[in-house]
Amino acid sequence: MKNREYKALKLNQDIECDVLIVGAGLSGLLCAYQLQDLYEKIVIIESDEIGSGASGRNTGKITSQHGFNYQEILKIHGAQKTRLYYEENQQAIKGIKEIIDRYEIECGYQEKKAIIGVKSKRFKEKVENEIMAYQSCEIDYEIIQNDEMENIFYGACFKKQASFDPYQFCIQLASHLNVEIYEHSPMMKIYHHTVEAVSHKIKYQHCILATQVMPFQFKFFYTITQPKQSFLAALKPSDKNDQMFLCEDEITKTKNSSDQFMLVGGYDHLLSDDSNSKWQSFKRDLVLEYPKHRILSTWSSQDYMVFDYLPIVDQCEDFIVITGFNKWGNTNAYSASLTVLDILKNKYTERRELFSLKRKTLVLNKNFLSENFQVLKHLIESKMNHDTCQIPENHQAVSFQLEHHPYGIYRQNETLYIVDILCPHLGCTLKFNDHDKCWDCPCHGSRFSIEGKIIKGPANVDLHHSICTIDELKLD
Numbered sequence: 001m002k003n004r005e006y007k008a009l010k011l012n013q014d015i016e017c018d019v020l021i022v023g024a025g026l027s028g029l030l031c032a033y034q035l036q037d038l039y040e041k042i043v044i045i046e047s048d049e050i051g052s053g054a055s056g057r058n059t060g061k062i063t064s065q066h067g068f069n070y071q072e073i074l075k076i077h078g079a080q081k082t083r084l085y086y087e088e089n090q091q092a093i094k095g096i097k098e099i100i101d102r103y104e105i106e107c108g109y110q111e112k113k114a115i116i117g118v119k120s121k122r123f124k125e126k127v128e129n130e131i132m133a134y135q136s137c138e139i140d141y142e143i144i145q146n147d148e149m150e151n152i153f154y155g156a157c158f159k160k161q162a163s164f165d166p167y168q169f170c171i172q173l174a175s176h177l178n179v180e181i182y183e184h185s186p187m188m189k190i191y192h193h194t195v196e197a198v199s200h201k202i203k204y205q206h207c208i209l210a211t212q213v214m215p216f217q218f219k220f221f222y223t224i225t226q227p228k229q230s231f232l233a234a235l236k237p238s239d240k241n242d243q244m245f246l247c248e249d250e251i252t253k254t255k256n257s258s259d260q261f262m263l264v265g266g267y268d269h270l271l272s273d274d275s276n277s278k279w280q281s282f283k284r285d286l287v288l289e290y291p292k293h294r295i296l297s298t299w300s301s302q303d304y305m306v307f308d309y310l311p312i313v314d315q316c317e318d319f320i321v322i323t324g325f326n327k328w329g330n331t332n333a334y335s336a337s338l339t340v341l342d343i344l345k346n347k348y349t350e351r352r353e354l355f356s357l358k359r360k361t362l363v364l365n366k367n368f369l370s371e372n373f374q375v376l377k378h379l380i381e382s383k384m385n386h387d388t389c390q391i392p393e394n395h396q397a398v399s400f401q402l403e404h405h406p407y408g409i410y411r412q413n414e415t416l417y418i419v420d421i422l423c424p425h426l427g428c429t430l431k432f433n434d435h436d437k438c439w440d441c442p443c444h445g446s447r448f449s450i451e452g453k454i455i456k457g458p459a460n461v462d463l464h465h466s467i468c469t470i471d472e473l474k475l476d
């Protein structure tokens with residue numbers, strides 16, 4: 001079967017459908033894949049372009065080895081559920097391969113080993129704890145000691161895992177699906193079997209929110225999930241081999257190589273942390289650790305974390321929500337799509353219970369309290385910030401308070417972009433992201449361009465903004 005190029009449609013009228021899927025990342029596309037033979041009319045709307053979220057910008061590991069998460073999942077959920085989580089993700093590896101074979105998707109799929117490890121003896125215990133979790137749940141692994149190639153002191157390996165180019169997978173899968181896809185069509189509102197997108201209404205029988213972020217009005221979600229950002233770089237030449245690594249000494253570092261380039265990344269942090277200093281450290285480490293490699297490109301990406309380490313896939317009001325892959329969505333998105341199928345077929349499964357929104361562990365865990373305290377603390381701190389206004393350096397930004405209200409100025413040569421940096425979602429003060437040159441919300445991850453245009457929710461409106469030249473701005 002030849003790969004077709006997908007032609008996205010333009011939403012220029014009100015429409016009706018059996019299933020509306022919001023978000024064209026892996027979750028949305030895989031749901032469409034599972035449902036396409038069951039429903040006559042499936043519509044996907046995407047605020048940006050297919051695969052433009054975390055799905056098209058990740059490290060491409062298809063694995064059930066999820067960093068150091070098993071020890072946490074075991075502590076909170078016990079051995080039986082942890083084993084089920086592992087089995088779901090193992091099944092997902094097979095499921096993704098079947099899709100690639102069915103449509104002959106050219107996405108550089110390759111079977112590989114997945115390895116987690118530490119470079120220093122000091123952190124050996126982290127791996128030992130993860131191995132204990134594998135043992136409790138009867139998960140197959142092999143110990144790695146003194147791996148010279150990656151300088152890993154101690155680690156654990158899962159065999160028969162894989163890697164791919166997730167962006168190619170998304171856009172090629174989209175071209176084969178029997179669905180209508182509307183790009184540049186953000187959902188603005190959802191109510192009573194209706195979504196408002198751009199200036200049109202879409203009436204649905206069933207709706208799946210595969211957006212990672214939940215709609216504006218569902219404030220509860222912002223207490224049980226939080227966005228984490230990481231940096232990635234594509235380097236050339238690639239030291240291609242059949243292993244993928246995740247090292248976690250003081251900071252998490254991830255690596256995966258393909259024919260054309262090598263992806264390295266890490267520096268996971270909450271948006272309330274100082275992301276600009278993380279970005280500087282990442283840049284410094286790239287040069288120190290890979291002095292002979294050319295940096296082809298760098299970017300940042302965000303994924304949503306749930307405090308009890310399991311995804312959420314459940315019916316909520318008259319739609320289904322999918323979120324919280326804790327940075328492992330390539331396989332979890334597949335499991336989520338099967339769970340959606342269970343829900344729509346009204347079938348009880350253990351998988352459904354595992355990802356349920358009603359599970360008590362979502363709030364009954366220590367992370368829930370401490371992380372919500374962090375958000376609250378940031379909100380209070382941001383209100384106490386009293387910088388005085390000054391003209392920033394070229395391509396830099398400053399923030400300041402005017403009559404107790406926060407504003408930001410970004411400078412591009414002689415032009416100044418002034419925005420109101422009080423987040424229209426729940427009122428945190430936005431921070432400037434020096435790497436991506438945009439304004440980020442440290443509380444729940446909304447992002448805005450230097451002109452104040454919304455890039456990513458949960459906020460759903462642009463910032464108040466104005467443009468002027470340096471000469472026009474009269475400062476006291």
Ligand SMILES: Cc1cc2nc3c(=O)[nH]c(=O)nc-3n(C[C@H](O)[C@H](O)[C@H](O)COP(=O)(O)OP(=O)(O)OC[C@H]3O[C@@H](n4cnc5c(N)ncnc54)[C@H](O)[C@@H]3O)c2cc1C
Pocket residue numbers: 022023024025026027028045046047048049050051052053054055056057058059060061062063185186187188210211212213228229230231232265300301302303322323325326327328329330331332333457
């Ligand atoms: C740096 C990094 C590396 C990672 N590496 C790996 C890895 O190697 N292996 C792995 O398994 N996982 C990895 N992940 C996690 C994985 O990328 C994500 O979990 C997964 O892509 C999430 O898929 P998704 O479809 O749910 O979300 P997304 O891909 O983010 O898709 C959501 C889509 O919804 C759209 N959208 C949002 N709001 C609206 C709206 N209001 N209206 C319409 N559309 C909207 C967005 O534009 C986006 O396209 C990584 C994540 C990061 C951040």
Ligand code: FES
Pocket residue numbers: 222423424425426427428441442443444445446457458459
């Ligand atoms: S306050 Fe929630 S995204 Fe900004």
